[in-house]
Amino acid sequence: MELFSFLLLLPVLLVLLKIWKWVNDKRDQECYILDYQCYKPADDRMVGTEFSGEVIKRNKNLGLNEYKFLLKAIVSSGIGEQTYAPRIMFSGREETPTLADGILEMEEFFQDSIGKLLSRAGVSPHEIDLLVVNVSMITAPPCLSSRIINHYKMRQDIKCFNLTGMGCSASLISLDIVRNVFKSYKNKYALLVTSESLSPNWYAGNDRSMILANCLFRSGGCAILLTNNKSLKHRAMFKLKCLVRTHHGARDESYNCCIQREDEIGKVGFYLGKNLPKAATRSFVDNLRVITPKILPVTELVRFMVVSLVKKWNRHGSTKGTTTQGPIKAGVNFKSGVDHFCIHTGGKAVIDGIGFSLDLTEYDLEPARMTLHRFGNTSASSLWYVLAYMEAKKRLKKGDKVLMISFGAGFKCNSCLWEIVRNLEDGNVWKDEIQNYPPKTLVNPYMEKYGWIKDEDPSTFKIPED
16 A cells, blocks of 8 residues: 555656756756956046047048048047047057057956956856857957966866957857856856957048947957856846847848948948948847847736737728828837846947837936946947946846847847846946046037037148147
8 A cells, every 4th residue: 555655656756856856957047147347448548539639630541521520420429538449549550450459458458357357256267167258350369268268277178159240249149158058057157258359440441431430439348257056146246037139130231231341442440331220220129029028027018918909909990091200119118127228338329219219218328328428339348337337326226127238230139137136336447436427418529629620611621730
């Protein structure tokens, strides 16, 4: 009788064991951020109005029309006077870069931010199990991840990935790699390093679609320490809830709108096409379709469905056609599931467009605007400067949700949702100056300094010596 009872109970025990194992394995697959460190270059690399004018004058391929275009672009860009450029710009060699210039720019960042991060977290380089590096615009064997491994003397069995050409959305692509590796290995540390090498990529031609990149991109970077060790959960800052990647590379229009190429005179630069906003909107909409059900409560999704059905019914019932002008809002209340919005600082128009689509307030957009003003577009690392601003302002409280949204060449739109594990108040890269933000005005002094260019006559214009 006891044997019979045991045989009946055995399948139940096996089922319970499998459930326990599934739950335990699921917990080991979580992805936590333990700490992160944004990079602030030295003050001697700061780009002011005077210096910007000197750099532009050194380009002999530019004429009055290009000067007027650049003035309009930088005045409306949302970028201030405290951004940073690579050292090659200050030695006047931006048109003749060497491989060493690009490597030096990256090594300055690596040695500063990674060292600070590991020291503060109390983690030895030997403890790092996974290294993912993304820098789009430089490729030099040995790869940048190998250079980091060599400098910090990491273990020989470390798993490393080196991503190039992924554009401004590469941070979340690297994060996706970390997340997937964590699913197969327990109790691991991962180091994610994101930056961009500007030294070898200054455009010295006169194509307007390519000189625009010179106005927007600035030096920066970030190192992030992650783990899936559940025993370290109490030390974690953020927990990854979901991540969605959207790639429109199959669309020729999207693929070609944001691409590195040569101009008509053979100068290499980064082309930003007029159809870029359209491509960004398409990818953003498709990305939202996937991530929205993952991050919003059921009540909001049902409300949106009912409202959409009513609007559709009313349109069918109308005898006259209706026309819609301008951008269309998403129609979903994202604040029902998201507390903070970490938006890629691709430019003022990008921030404005996302703000309109998601019906965000100036308070929601402030971190992205301030990051663009203070640090410029630092490519894939810009999201982390925005996040650091929120932390420095003491906005991030336990249980809050943060939505990250990024765009990149390809064309790609990637997004993810973080849950804040504990109250965060460290200033990170903003520590010494957060009290100055937001400033009274975001207007930069370029128009005041160079506004006279607008009234110049092309037939008599000469570049002033001073």
